[in-house]
Every structure is written in C-alpha cells, then in structure tokens.
Amino acid sequence: MASVPAVLTSEWTKIRTVSSTVWTLISAFVVTVAMSAALCALMNAQFDDLPAVERATFDPTLISFSGMVLGQLAMVVFGVLVVGTEYSSGMIRTSLAAVPQRGSFLFSKVAVAGVLALVVGIATSFVSFFLGQSLLGDHHTDIGADNVLRAVVGGGIYMGLIGIFSMGVATMLRSSMLSLGILMPFFFLVSQILSAVPGAKKVARYFPDQAGSKIMQVVPDAMNSNPAPYGPWGGLGILIAWVAAALAGGYLVLKKRDA
Amino acid sequence: MIELDGLTKRFGSKVAVDRLSCRVSPGMVTGFLGPNGAGKSTTMRMMLDLDNPTSGSVRIDGKHYRDLEEPLKYIGALLDAKSMHGGRSAYNNLLCLAQSNRIPESRVAQVLDTVGLSAVARKKSKGFSLGMGQRLGIAAALLGDPQVLLFDEPVNGLDPEGIHWIRNLMKALAAEGRTIFVSSHLMSEMALTADHLIVIGQGRLLADTSMADFIHQNSRSYVRLRSPQQERLRDVLHEEGLIVVETGSGTLEIDGATTEALGELAARHQIVLHELSSQRASLEEAFMQMTADSVEYHAHSELGAAPPPVGPHWGDEWNRRTAAGTAGNGMPGVPGTSGTVKGA
Numbered sequence: 001m002a003s004v005p006a007v008l009t010s011e012w013t014k015i016r017t018v019s020s021t022v023w024t025l026i027s028a029f030v031v032t033v034a035m036s037a038a039l040c041a042l043m044n045a046q047f048d049d050l051p052a053v054e055r056a057t058f059d060p061t062l063i064s065f066s067g068m069v070l071g072q073l074a075m076v077v078f079g080v081l082v083v084g085t086e087y088s089s090g091m092i093r094t095s096l097a098a099v100p101q102r103g104s105f106l107f108s109k110v111a112v113a114g115v116l117a118l119v120v121g122i123a124t125s126f127v128s129f130f131l132g133q134s135l136l137g138d139h140h141t142d143i144g145a146d147n148v149l150r151a152v153v154g155g156g157i158y159m160g161l162i163g164i165f166s167m168g169v170a171t172m173l174r175s176s177m178l179s180l181g182i183l184m185p186f187f188f189l190v191s192q193i194l195s196a197v198p199g200a201k202k203v204a205r206y207f208p209d210q211a212g213s214k215i216m217q218v219v220p221d222a223m224n225s226n227p228a229p230y231g232p233w234g235g236l237g238i239l240i241a242w243v244a245a246a247l248a249g250g251y252l253v254l255k256k257r258d259a
Numbered sequence: 260m261i262e263l264d265g266l267t268k269r270f271g272s273k274v275a276v277d278r279l280s281c282r283v284s285p286g287m288v289t290g291f292l293g294p295n296g297a298g299k300s301t302t303m304r305m306m307l308d309l310d311n312p313t314s315g316s317v318r319i320d321g322k323h324y325r326d327l328e329e330p331l332k333y334i335g336a337l338l339d340a341k342s343m344h345g346g347r348s349a350y351n352n353l354l355c356l357a358q359s360n361r362i363p364e365s366r367v368a369q370v371l372d373t374v375g376l377s378a379v380a381r382k383k384s385k386g387f388s389l390g391m392g393q394r395l396g397i398a399a400a401l402l403g404d405p406q407v408l409l410f411d412e413p414v415n416g417l418d419p420e421g422i423h424w425i426r427n428l429m430k431a432l433a434a435e436g437r438t439i440f441v442s443s444h445l446m447s448e449m450a451l452t453a454d455h456l457i458v459i460g461q462g463r464l465l466a467d468t469s470m471a472d473f474i475h476q477n478s479r480s481y482v483r484l485r486s487p488q489q490e491r492l493r494d495v496l497h498e499e500g501l502i503v504v505e506t507g508s509g510t511l512e513i514d515g516a517t518t519e520a521l522g523e524l525a526a527r528h529q530i531v532l533h534e535l536s537s538q539r540a541s542l543e544e545a546f547m548q549m550t551a552d553s554v555e556y557h558a559h560s561e562l563g564a565a566p567p568p569v570g571p572h573w574g575d576e577w578n579r580r581t582a583a584g585t586a587g588n589g590m591p592g593v594p595g596t597s598g599t600v601k602g603a
Binding site: 003006007009010011013014017018019020085086089090091093094095096097098099100101256258259 | 304307308309310311324325327329330331336338339341342343344345346347348351352354355356358359360361399
C-alpha cells in the first residue's frame with residue numbers, strides 16, 4: 001500500500017502548482033461576495049417595493065448569500081478541473097502507475113481538494129454575510145441571532161460540498177468538458193427552472209443544490225420560497241447523500257475501467 | 260524480472276492481446292516488437308495495472324503491480340510523451356510523482372539533469388516539443404531509480420542526437436543489471452539496442468529469441484560480385500560448385516562462400532573484380548516476413564502497398580527452415596503460413 005500521507009502531500013502539490021486552482025477559487029469567492037453585496041444593497045433600497053409576502057418572510061441571512069447561485073458555478077469548475085485535467089492531460093496514467101491503489105488515489109485527491117473547497121467556501125460565506133449585513137441597513141440581522149451562525153457555516157459547507165460533488169461526477173465521466181457540459185446547465189438552468197415549474201417542484205426540491213441550500217435559510221420558507229418536507233439539516237443531508245453517491249460512482253468507474 | 264502468464268485482453272469481440280506468455284529478464288535490453296496495432300501498448304498498460312487483463316497475469320519480481328509498495332521504486336515507465344499536466348512545470352510534475360512514492364525531492368533535479376532538461380525545469384510542460392516531452396517522460400521513469408524500466412516507443416519524436424542518447428542510456432541501465440523492456444515497430448532500431456527480442460503480431464507471440472539468434476536465423480548473408488568479365492567469372496564459380504544468382508544489374512550473388520575465398524578464386528583465374536562485398540538481407544525484411552499475416556492496418560494505396568523487394572532466395576530459405584521445424588528453437592508459435600505468403 002502506498003503511504004496515505006505521501007499521497008496526500010503529492011495531491012496537495014498537484015493542486016497548488018496549477019493556476020486553474022487559484023483562479024477558480026478566487027472567482028468563487030469574488031463572484032459570490034460581489035453579487036451578494038450588490039443584491040443586499042438593492043434589497044435595502046427597494047425593500048418597500050417588495051410584495052407583502054416576501055417582506056413577511058424576508059431573510060437577511062439568505063439574501064447575503066444570493067451570489068452563491070453564480071459563485072457555486074466557479075466551485076463546480078474547480079471540482080471538475082481537479083479531477084478532469086488528470087484525464088485531459090493524460091496524467092492519469094502516470095498518476096495511477098505511481099499510486100496503483102485507486103481508492104487511495106481518488107480519496108486522497110478528494111480529501112485535499114475537498115478541504116480546500118470547504119475552507120474557501122466558509123471564508124466566502126462569512127465575508128459575504130458580514131458585507132451583506134452592512135449593506136442591508138435597518139433590515140440586517142446579527143451573527144448572534146437564532147440559527148444565523150448555522151446558516152453562515154452551512155453556506156460555506158454547501159459551497160464546499162458542491163465542489164466535492166463535481167469531483168465525483170468528473171471521476172465518473174472522466175472528462176472535464178463532458179462534466180462541465182452537464183453540471184453547468186444543470187445548476188444554472190435546469191434546477192432553477194424546474195423548481196419553478198408546478199409539477200416538477202416536488203422532484204426538484206431533492207436536487208443537490210435545492211436541498212443543500214436550505215441550510216442557508218433562517219426564516220422558514222424564506223423569501224416566499226417553495227416549502228420543503230425537510231428542514232435545513234435534512235436538506236444538507238440530502239446534498240451529502242448526493243455527494244456520497246457521486247463519489248461512490250466515481251470510485252467504481254475508476255476501479256473497473258481501464259485508465 | 261517481468262513474467263507474463265497467458266495474458267489476454269479483449270475489447271468487445273476484438274482480441275488485442277492473445278494468451279501472451281513470456282518473461283523479461285534483468286541485465287539486458289529486451290525489445291518488444293510488433294507492427295502498429297499488434298497489442299504492444301495494451302500489453303505495457305496491463306503490466307502497469309492500468310488496463311485490467313481479461314485473463315492471465317503479470318508479475319513483477321513475483322508480485323502483482325498493485326501489491327508493490329511505492330511502485331516507482333520498482334518499475335519506471337514511459338508510456339507516451341503526453342502523460343503530464345501541461346499547466347504544471349516540468350519540475351513540479353516530477354515533484355508530485357516523487358512525493359507520492361516518498362522519493363527525496365533532490366532526485367527530481369537529478370533526473371532532470373540526466374535527461375538534459377535542467378534549463379527548462381521551471382517551464383510549463385505544455386510548451387515542450389515532442390522530444391522534450393519524451394525526455395520528461397523518461398525522467399519520470401527514472402525518478403525512483405527502479406530496477407525495471409518500460410519504454411513504449413521511446414525514440415518517437417527524438418532527434419538523432421536524442422535517439423543516440425536513449426540507446427546508450429538503455430544499454431547503460433541494462434549493464435547495471437536492470438530489466439529494460441522497450442517496444443518499437445522498427446526492427447532496425449531494435450537491432451541496435453536489444454539483446455533479446457519478443458515479437459508479437461495481432462496480440463500473439465511470434466518469436467521469443469535472443470537478438471543474435473534472430474539475426475543468425477533470419478538474415479541471409481551472401482557475397483556480391485561485379486566484374487567486366489562476368490561470363491568467365493560465372494563459369495569459374497560453377498566449376499567450384501557454387502550457386503550463383505544473377506541479379507538484373509549485372510551483379511552476381513553467391514551463397515555459402517566468404518569474400519576471402521572468392522577474391523582469391525578470382526585472382527587465381529586473373530579475373531578483374533569491380534565489386535567484392537559481403538551483404539546481409541535486412542532484419543527489417545525478416546520482421547516484415549514474420550508479421551506479414553498479422554499486420555493490422557495494411558496500406559492499400561499503390562505507393563504504400565508494395566513491400567520492399569526481397570532477395571530472390573531469401574523467402575524460400577526462410578520457409579524451408581520454418582517448415583522443417585529447425586526454427587523451433589526459441590521461436591515458438593511461428594506459423595508455417597506466415598512464410599508462405601511470398602516465395603512459395
């Protein structure tokens with residue numbers, strides 16, 4: 001067996017020595033924080049124009065994460081590239097020749113990249129929250145208020161998990177282009193659209209992003225969103241189940257298929 | 260030492276490698292020869308546990324690849340020039356490989372120096388030429404100072420100086436007692452580097468023989484004579500009981516006689532010679548003859564289809580030996596049919 005700390009060190013070197021890591025993670029941070037801040041400022045300015053039902057369920061915490069809709073796409077790109085470039089560059093054969101235990105290889109890679117995604121995700125959600133609250137004026141909330149800390153930490157975990165989910169999908173599909181071609185439209189369009197279609201809502205609320213993002217809501221059914229049969233932790237649990245399934249699928253593909 | 264035992268790989272209904280059994284011994288360069296599509300790369304990928312065999316097994320010093328602890332210290336491989344991340348520098352590409360097998364970082368600079376890439380160590384590898392990529396791949400193979408080295412078509416993309424370098428490198432590594440297994444589709448290249456030869460065609464073993472035996476068995480040697488007094492020369496040769504083959508260009512080819520004997524014979528009869536030279540049919544021709552039936556992708560254009568001309572007797576002789584079974588020593592599985600394409 002290859003030594004696990006050695007493989008972890010190697011995967012860390014791989015991640016820190018390519019530029020795509022830096023720019024995808026910076027994009028995830030900048031896009032989320034900037035778009036959230038802009039929406040918070042907008043909400044503060046137009047609060048009185050909101051429909052009554054949205055004013056009643058106004059969730060200042062959730063609003064300060066609204067940039068994640070776009071920011072998570074950068075996280076998807078990060079997750080896909082971490083795995084996908086092994087295949088597109090042909091490095092995978094060199095990597096597996098060095099570490100033939102495919103489970104050790106995959107899970108070391110996911111552990112290193114996953115921890116990095118979670119750290120960046122949590123930093124993003126905290127900065128996004130505090131900047132957003134400062135722009136919400138009278139409508140802001142406080143980190144000490146009920147459930148707010150859970151939502152802020154949860155938002156960071158959500159972003160990290162979306163990255164890890166993408167790593168699993170890319171391992172199954174063994175291609176960056178194919179993975180991005182499926183995941184980007186899914187998270188940006190399909191999931192958003194289906195969650196607004198009456199018949200499809202019931203299915204769409206079990207999608208990884210729809211379920212997982214529940215953790216960021218402090219007010220129940222915040223901003224007049226779709227009610228769900230699960231709570232914030234239940235939603236995160238559903239996302240974790242998706243992540244586990246993607247990684248299990250990726251592991252099986254990696255183990256069975258020729259490299 | 261690498262042992263293949265009944266190694267078989269199917270892709271759907273197509274058999275890429277067919278019950279291949281052989282062993283690759285230390286202390287020498289073993290050439291792995293076959294036409295394009297013969298299954299060489301697939302075999303090498305199975306040796307590294309990258310492809311799963313349909314049946315059969317590969318053992319490296321008695322162990323499965325997957326059971327090797329820190330495999331880069333046992334076996335190094337160059338599969339193809341494009342097996343590194345282009346966005347990473349040459350140094351860092353090697354560094355992450357070294358770290359995964361607990362090879363000291365100082366070794367990275369060492370192997371980069373060995374392959375002559377020190378000057379571009381910090382450059383991204385996507386800017387590398389095919390030859391530089393090949394050198395980087397060789398550096399990766401040498402990283403763990405392994406006892407076993409696999410090279411898949413290592414001379415591809417190298418310039419003449421690079422080819423010369425890799426040949427000497429392989430010989431030097433073998434001289435240190437390492438096992439060197441190198442694939443090629445060029446017999447001429449193998450003739451210069453390999454001590455032992457494993458030939459496959461359509462995934463099947465065609466020959467497993469020492470290079471010296473292969474040359475001895477497959478290259479007809481003869482003497483070429485050219486003379487302004489050709490008629491007399493021929494008569495003299497006939498009197499000596501030598502078989503003379505007349506070729507179109509006014510030269511005579513004689514089997515079974517040395518240049519010394521023929522030169523003295525001509526002198527005794529005062530025949531002027533314009534040429535007296537010892538010739539060998541090329542190994543390339545022997546290889547093509549052997550694999551003629553198993554070539555996967557035949558060219559059908561007029562230009563590409565015609566094989567180079569083969570000496571008049573040559574095919575016959577090879578067939579005769581094959582049919583008589585005398586070629587059986589060290590040449591298992593050579594089907595009698597493979598020789599009957601020409602000549603018969």
